[in-house]
Amino acid sequence: MRHDRQVRSLPSIIHLDMDAFFAAVEQAAKPSLRGKPVIVGGLGGRGVVSTASYEARRFGVHSAMPMAQARRLCPNAAFLAGRFEAYRQVSEIVMGLLRELSPLVQPLSLDEAFVDLEAGPYGPVLAEADLATAERLVVALAEDLRADIERRTGLTASVGAAGSKLMAKIASEQAKPDGLVLIEPGEERAVLGPMPVRALPGIGPATEQVLRRAGLNTVADLAEAGEAELVQLLGRSHGVGVHQMSIGLDDRPVVADQDAKSVSVEDTFEVDLADRERVLREVDVLAARCVRRLRAAGRSGRTVVLKVRRFDFSTLTRSETLRGPTDDEAVITETARRLASQVDITGGVRLLGVGVSQLADYTQEDLFAQAEREEAAAEQHPAPTGEDHGPVEEEAVVRHWLPGQDVHHDEFGPGWVQGSGVGRVTVRFETPWSGPGRVRTFAVDDPALEPARPLPLRRDAGRGEHGDAWAGDGGAGDAPAGDARAGDGGAGDARAGDGGPEDGGAAEPGE
């Protein structure tokens, strides 16, 4: 089963991961929060932490923790809703720097990517060099990259370099925060051995339980157990894969672009839906969820897809391609309803799905993971949910001021919402390049106060060749710039203004 070419002889794959990305962007944007605990995530009752700053982690706060628990552990932190447009803008700069190193850049999220250095301009040099020279070159490239990122964004990144994606990712984890770790080819088993089984990709809590019951706790245990035992425990394909990883074998290529991307949601019903109106109401709910995911990922799409599974399990899909990409809920809902009204539902419908395809950049799997977190972040909005079978309601006209949101005041200039309640909103007036600013309070409907787009983290960031996103006019130009709003990256009123097909962007909380 084994062949020799499964680990490169050079540590030419790097994994870059921004440090505490969402929280770090917030601290860079808001001088009064620097050095203080900052927690970004869903602020509603069932919200979860997306990212905690290192100051907050000292109190035990971490990603995916319920927000209520985070508030108990670290009551004095700044609790902020996410600003996905701001994160996307920083991500574009970072991904642009990575693409200077190689065309083979595989983003895993907004702040994380693999890069295959052998496919880039340094590939020929690496191929010629002896191991020691090649390692020095990889280290120099990675340190330059980290310095460039810090210069262009003010943020720190960690980089792992190794002969495989598996080891590069483990190396970047070891490098955190603000570091660089290179794992030499040949060291894989020594590095992996003592790690818990969960360190391997594809081993989640359920698999971990199975392995633990068999007495397998570390990666070395897996390697010693051997392929046959792992196949017996986990099944053929999973067992073989886990065994290969446990001995450091990973030949997954860095893949720059993937085709056929879509965002979709679906629901199976306990009782078949037999009534057309009911089907259309479900389509509305699904379309709204789909749009939230699409927006959370900063995407737009051109083709709307409806999936229907009928009472007899026959499944059909219908699609309609629009003239241009959209993330507009009304357009997507209307198109999905039109498709649904053309389908024969006699006998009943077991399952409905709504999707949008013809997107670019990120894999479907990533989009879903990101969107689930984003949905959690959007929970405080009265947005329709899967359980809500009523008609989709328009977002109320009442202004929402979300903690962390960018605003502009006619007299006091740019600032951000520190909090709001009982008809008042508190704004701190500061910018990424100012000192800590002063706080002022206004009526929530003060006409001088407007939502604003995020400011660049560096004042001159509009100049570099990757800095066009800062120009403030909507990037790719497919969407009207006037629609772009700073905000909470999802429910209701927040819009990404740059929905062109090649703009990078999806949101994932970082470590």
Ligand SMILES: [Mg+2]
């Ligand atoms: Mg990260």
